[in-house]
Amino acid sequence: MIVQLTVAQLQQLIGAAVASEFQKHNSIMKIDAKTESNELLTRAEVSNLLKVSFPTLWSWNKSGILTSKKIGNKVFYEKADVMAQLRKK
Numbered sequence: 001m002i003v004q005l006t007v008a009q010l011q012q013l014i015g016a017a018v019a020s021e022f023q024k025h026n027s028i029m030k031i032d033a034k035t036e037s038n039e040l041l042t043r044a045e046v047s048n049l050l051k052v053s054f055p056t057l058w059s060w061n062k063s064g065i066l067t068s069k070k071i072g073n074k075v076f077y078e079k080a081d082v083m084a085q086l087r088k089k
């Protein structure tokens with residue numbers, strides 16, 4: 001089936017779809033500030049949460065986008081910092 005749309009109609013459809021997905025994303029990312037405060041996340045947890053690779057996390061750490069904490073040989077990220085960066089975007 002072929003449907004003809006004007007440019008304005010296509011823009012409206014795309015805008016509505018993007019707005020809908022953005023609202024879904026925001027509702028998922030709403031987290032109580034109390035639970036965010038002191039929780040530490042591993043690299044794997046942050047990688048899964050943000051859907052990025054370990055090298056990307058390393059790059060973001062080097063550029064100052066995210067700040068990691070080392071405890072022994074392990075790297076952790078504060079959940080509050082990760083969520084704050086998500087809210088900025």
